[in-house]
Amino acid sequence: MIIDDFILRALLAGLLVVLVSGPLGCVVVWRRMAYFGDALAHSALLGTSLSIMFDINPLLGVILTGMVLSYLLIRLQIRKDLSSDAILGILSHGALAAGLVMLAIMQSQGRRVDLMAYLFGDLLSVSWNYLIWLSAVCLLVLGIISWLWQSILAVAVHEELARSEGVAVDRVRLIFMLLMAVVVAVAMKIVGIILITALLIVPAASARRFVKSPESMAIMAVIFGLFSVLGGVFASMQWDTPAGPSIVLVSVILFFVSRFKGSV
Amino acid sequence: MDSFLLRAENIGLQINQRQVLDNINLSIKPGEILTLVGPNGSGKTSLVRVLLGLIKADYGKLQRKPGLVIGYVPQKMHIDMALPISVLRFLQMGIKANIDETSYMATTLGVVELLDQPLQSVSGGEFQRILLTRALLRKPDLLVLDEPAQGVDINGQQQLYQLISGIRDEFGCGVLMVSHDLHLVMEATDQVLCLNTHICCSGHPEAVSQHPEYLKLFGASLDGMAVYTHNHNHSHDLSGGVVDHQHHEGCNHDH
Structure with a gap:
């Protein structure tokens, strides 16, 4: 079987993204930040429509919107009379609503906007140009994660203990939020806004049972992610299913297998 | 003064x-x-x-x-089960790990048998001594x-x-x-x-x-x-x- 050029690009893009979503997803699971991931994903739609409006690189637009969301979250969390759960819900859905309204405005102005591509991903249309961008961004994120790994881990284990030992907890948290915003921006192309959080948490959750150290969990999450991308893209070719949801579906099947298969 | x-x-x-x-x-x-x-x-x-x-x-x-x-031993501490970490790894987090020193200190505080265990599996009293060991390892x-x-x-x-x-x-x-x-x-x-x-x-x-x-x-x-x-x-x-x-x-x- 000859692998078409676009399939190769899709595979490469998927593999690059799971390389960073694996370790990042582990931290999301440890720190229970799945809802924050959802909020970022929702803000990505707003970021995209703003990028179209101001004619800037959509990747940049999504990252900037994610940063604004993270900043608002931190500011709103200072007053303790609302839970972060409620605040996140407001930001998340506020951003989604704003994004949908903006997109409708764009469309009414006669711009062609493919909503489905944003919601469910558009992996098979990845260009070589996008791949170059993607590799640069993913390598940068991976570099920052490795550089800060010990501090990220210390904060995940126990924030106050880390703070008392001199870890710059607030800085680490902020950088981690920014990294998530970046990963959401790049993962949007792969699985779409609705399913980004799944790409973060499902491979990490599947990895949990087989590992005894934080690092092995990160590596194992990458491996689960790789198989999800391979399986999903293959299924998409074979049965003409949408690539993004197929990848997530494969990862979820792998999760169930990892949970139920032969309780050792 | x-x-x-x-x-x-x-x-x-x-x-x-x-x-x-x-x-x-x-x-x-x-x-x-x-x-x-x-x-x-x-x-x-x-x-x-x-x-x-x-x-x-x-x-x-x-x-x-x-x-x-400062070596800090917090009052109570919850470690999420989703985070795989052994007692040994927890002890050596953020310090230049020296296994001899670690096991000496762990022996002194009676937690040396626990080093390979998952951190979440130890009892309350054991966890207190692990926290103490960890604090002391920072000198x-x-x-x-x-x-x-x-x-x-x-x-x-x-x-x-x-x-x-x-x-x-x-x-x-x-x-x-x-x-x-x-x-x-x-x-x-x-x-x-x-x-x-x-x-x-x-x-x-x-x-x-x-x-x-x-x-x-x-x-x-x-x-x-x-x-x-x-x-x-x-x-x-x-x-x-x-x-x-x-x-x-x-x-x-x-x-």
């Missing part, structure tokens, strides 16, 4: 318009054990958090010896323990306090600890601060235990001062057997 590890002057803190700490002055010297006692809601944990730099006081002055290394000048005996049974508590004063003797570090129970820490402490938003009284443990301010705070909640004076007498007579103390308390109460 005498040497100190940590000195607080006129510390005050408000949380939600409520005065939590007011006019707190204290200083901890090397090799000294300072115990904070006080009823629930008296601001003990808040004071510890201010002293550690985890929260900022609204007013007052906090001085640290330059380069002060702290000051050890800060928030209710170290929580979740430890009464025999274990006695041992734990002996261990803490043994640590002070061996490593010469200062110790700041929080306790809800003065008579249990009495033998292991040099100085007691009785806290109820402000410092009610302070000084040598035996003096504090008979101070009217102290008795006013604790007397009511613990069935009168007789328990205290009684217990105090007995801790001189008996060297071990805390359970016996309790038995006698009961007898005394019936008189």
Whole structure:
């Protein structure tokens, strides 16, 4: 079987993204930040429509919107009379609503906007140009994660203990939020806004049972992610299913297998 | 001016318009054990958090010896089950790990058999000793323990306090600890601060235990001062057997 050029690009893009979503997803699971991931994903739609409006690189637009969301979250969390759960819900859905309204405005102005591509991903249309961008961004994120790994881990284990030992907890948290915003921006192309959080948490959750150290969990999450991308893209070719949801579906099947298969 | 590890002057803190700490002055010297006692809601944990730099006081002055290394043992700690981490890895986090030193310290504190276990699988008492081991591996000048005996049974508590004063003797570090129970820490402490938003009284443990301010705070909640004076007498007579103390308390109460 000859692998078409676009399939190769899709595979490469998927593999690059799971390389960073694996370790990042582990931290999301440890720190229970799945809802924050959802909020970022929702803000990505707003970021995209703003990028179209101001004619800037959509990747940049999504990252900037994610940063604004993270900043608002931190500011709103200072007053303790609302839970972060409620605040996140407001930001998340506020951003989604704003994004949908903006997109409708764009469309009414006669711009062609493919909503489905944003919601469910558009992996098979990845260009070589996008791949170059993607590799640069993913390598940068991976570099920052490795550089800060010990501090990220210390904060995940126990924030106050880390703070008392001199870890710059607030800085680490902020950088981690920014990294998530970046990963959401790049993962949007792969699985779409609705399913980004799944790409973060499902491979990490599947990895949990087989590992005894934080690092092995990160590596194992990458491996689960790789198989999800391979399986999903293959299924998409074979049965003409949408690539993004197929990848997530494969990862979820792998999760169930990892949970139920032969309780050792 | 005498040497100190940590000195607080006129510390005050408000949380939600409520005065939590007011006019707190204290200083901890090397090799000294300072115990904070006080009823629930008296601001003990808040004071510890201010002293550690985890929260900022609204007013007052906090001085640290330059380069002060603090070993902190928090009150209770939840480690998410989703985070795979062994006891050994937890001990060596963030420090230049030396396995000989780690296993020596783990042996001293009786946790060496646990090193390969998942951190979440150990018992409450074991976890306290692991936290203590971790704090000591940082070679702290000051050890800060928030209710170290929580979740430890009464025999274990006695041992734990002996261990803490043994640590002070061996490593010469200062110790700041929080306790809800003065008579249990009495033998292991040099100085007691009785806290109820402000410092009610302070000084040598035996003096504090008979101070009217102290008795006013604790007397009511613990069935009168007789328990205290009684217990105090007995801790001189008996060297071990805390359970016996309790038995006698009961007898005394019936008189």
